[in-house]
Amino acid sequence: MAHTQREIERKYEADDGGLPDLTGAAGIATVRDEGISDLDATYYDTVDRRLAEASITLRCRTGGSDAGWHLKFPVAPGVRDEIRAPLSEGVPADLAALVRSRVRGAELVPLVRLRSRRAVCHLLDADGGLLAEASVDAVRAERLTGEGGRTEWSEIEIELAEGGDPAFLDRVEKRLRKAGVRPSASASKLARALQETAPAAEAAPGEKQGQRSAGPPVTAGDHVLAYLRTQRDAVVAFDPAVRRDLPDAVHDLRVATRRLRGVLRSSAKVLDRTVTDPLRAELKWLAGELGADRDREVLTERLTAAVADLPDSLVVGPVGTRLDTWDRSARAGTRHGVLAALDSDRYLALLDALDALLADPPLRPAAARKPGKVIAKAVRKDFKKLSSLVGQALDLPPGQERDGVLHEARKKAKRTRYTAEAAAPAVGKRAEDLARALKSLQGLLGDHQDSVMARDTLRDLADQAHAAGESAFTYGLLYGREERRAERADDALPELWASIARATAL
DSSP states (O other): OOEEEEEEEEEEEOOTTOSOOOTTSTTOOEEEEEEEEEEEEEEEEOTTOHHHHTTOEEEEEESSSOOEEEEEEEEETTEEEEEEEOOOSSOOHHHHHHTHHHHTTSOOEEEEEEEEEEEEEEEEOTTSOEEEEEEEEEEEEEEOSTTOOEEEEEEEEEEEOTTOOTHHHHHHHHHHHHTTOOBOSSSSHHHHHHHHTOOTTOOOTTOSTTSOOSSSOOSHHHHHHHHHHHHHHHHHHHHHHHHTTOTTHHHHHHHHHHHHHHHHHHTTTTBOHHHHHHHHHHHHHHHHHHHHHHHHHHHHHHHHHHHHTSOGGGOOSSHHHHHHHHHHHHHHHHHHHHHHHHTSHHHHHHHHHHHHHHHSOOBOGGGGSOHHHHHHHHHHHHHHHHHHHHHHHHTSOSSHHHHHHHHHHHHHHHHHHHHHHHHHHHHOHHHHHHHHHHHHHHHHHHHHHHHHHHHHHHHHHHHHHHHTTOOOHHHHHHHHHHHHHHHHHHHHHHHHHHHHHHHOOO
């Protein structure tokens, strides 16, 4: 079974002097020798190095205290999440799933073998607590594909103990620099091995389908494609976070999917709709699959907070337990649906179609024009439709029909906001201001819609409680509070919309 730990470390060039004496630096009372280990790691990737280009490493290592499979995702410079699995024949299925959005249908093959003789020291505080592990590695690297180049080097690695303060590494580095030790130019052993064993004809990272634009955006088409590329990259990057069930990962992936769909929709003058419409349909499918899990997550957070906000005397019966049971039951189904979608061939086909669009975009004549007018016109068109929906809602009395129109206005506000965000690099501050204003509108309408959903759920929970012989008092109380929240959103809408309409000058 795979498990995850946060790895915070720094690497340095090592000379014949090895590790300088760190005793007395950064609260280090003792440097304890832990002996020497021989490590043998084989790194896996696609032949065209899709994982390495994303600074992701997948290896199978023997020797040392943590033999097994290790999959590392970058978090920040010097910080990675390492997901471990036991030794096995072939890449473990749960690790392979985490890189599926990048690997697609390609095979993971042995790419580089690194053999290291590691001299380990533990850096301890005055109480004998572990502050960090310091090692000096003598590395021999061998490329396992192509011409099979070889290289070797030595490096110092300082890895922070679990739960340690990252500022400790700053203080250690200060001592190392005084001793003449300099940070490594490579972010990882694999990156250095790939660089130093590369055949002369090997393509540089990014020189593949849809990976990188030729330069800064100039035309309307350039700006649209740059935005689409960013969102495509976000979908690929958030995929493993969703599979790992990280906080807000489903939301982030869903937003990237919606941004893609929204900008494809608003870019009909720039990109041929006969190509983009099928893509939009598939993005709508994916957003729908993600939506149920995200909606459940938001609703659970809302109702849990509402119960916690009540005095104990007003929580009658096992309200918290019933809410937890509802959440677990709903989550089991929605989580299964999300993973099934990400594991489907349909999803991989969508990712491939996005790559193909970016590699060979179906540009229309307007794509070659200056971006300001072309893109601003698309924003104005979306805003006009949003204005019509908001006006229609304001003319309706409170009730189910108005709730429905406000929900449609909320969705349109999102799409218009995404169009404005995409337009900002070309249009400038006006588009930025509009996107910011629409985010406020989206928040207000979202709170109203969440209240509608919360009331529906509270009604169901009350029915279940009543059928079980429990009091439904608390659910009714929460229902009334949700009604008032919706009323406050209704009351605030006219003034907020008027301010947005006055400020709009695209």
